[in-house]
Amino acid sequence: MKKPIGILLFILSLLGCENDTKLTFGTFELSNRLCEACPKIEIKLPEALDDATISETVNTTLREEVIALLTFEEETEVGSVEAAVESFTTGFTDLKKKFQDEVPWEAKINGDVVYEDDTMLTLVVNAYIFTGGAHGYNSTSFLNFDKIKATELENWELFEDEEGFTHYAESKFRIQEKIPQDENINITGFMFDGDAFHLAENVGYTPDGIQLVYNQYEVASYADGPIVLTIPFSEANKYLKRGIQL
Template sequence: MKNAFRLLPLFMLLLGCENGDKLTFEPIHISNKDCEDCPKIDIAIPKALDEVIISNRINTALEEEIISLLSFDEGQEINTIEDAIESFTKSYKELKSKFPDETIGWEASVESDVSYEDDNMLTLEFNAYSFTGGAHGYGSSSFLNFDKVKGSELENWELFDDLEGFLRYAETKFRIQEDIPQDDNINATGFMFERDAFHLPENVGYTKKGIQLVYNQYEIASYADGPIALTIPYAEANKYLKRKVKL
């Protein structure tokens, strides 16, 4: 019996999310507002607290996204958010020391929260903005999708049982939303899809209202057009999804 009880914590770690309970999150806020001669950095993300594998996957994925946003020194090994903040700050100060009259204050902000959760799936929406000089900054929205039972982060194609079918249906919905005639070229009204062919965006995620497709600035249109989002209700999307949502 002792051996059986020793295995229990590992069993709970591997399968803890199969009980359908929602994960527990703690809000984390990181900023450097006390540094006068530093770029403005503001990070607000959830931290998964449950002792299950998926919690580690979520926290690691969020950390990697922030590191990617803030890392500027390719020669520096960056493994933590603190390292990334240091890299971002160092790069700003080096530029300002070289061009004190031309360097405008840099800034970076991150905000993330749960956009959907059920027994099997969890999706985080990740909104980021950075300005490092130039005419304007750049903002983006992305989704991080997770299989709670397997404890893994999912690629977009892993969300679907019928990816080709969903692609065709999404194009029909996109044309309706954007007033593009169904028999015209997808770029007939000014979009910039490569090779004149509709494609899914880099960011697809579960939300409370349905599967959402988010085309960030420059992905299929100009910066001035802003991000373009399309939400397909689960009543329509479920037939294509690998992990269907109860209606």
């Protein structure tokens, strides 16, 4: 009797593996340690390992994000993370030749998987870039993917009713930031263009709901830091193309 039970358990374990739709991730790491005077660069990102189109899409999108953050020579076409690191380094060393007192530049970029289900995947990329001046710049970027179509999603593609979600998000934003509902959105010091509320450039799925991250300077001063608004799926679902079953 032991053999049939063992076979049954083996089959069930295989079925469980087949039903597991989550991607397998490793880690991509890269740092620049060429010389003591070189800029400090640290990159640590998830890397999709599955032999699937969505994995290629995810890894390509992550590389493009890093390239955009690090490329300093606008006239030079950069096609890899390694080349972007070289571009960032060259930008600093060229400036160092002109200004000996230039403080070494710095770039720290790390990413993580913040949400995944059968059809949706969201990654977050956090970056700190310093290229001289009084302070560096912190940024958060959400990357949303349709796993079935193996495509990256633009913000507008997340919503069935973007206008309705924008109105609802504004109401929640005003409550969170203590802005009267009937007053100008900028009355307390925010800097929304045209005195009109708009969704953040970075919107993503998280375990707590749909999150909007307004990076520094987007709608407030540097000193205010990033402004984060999270709307639970129980409230956001009716506006989304891909609602989350609660």
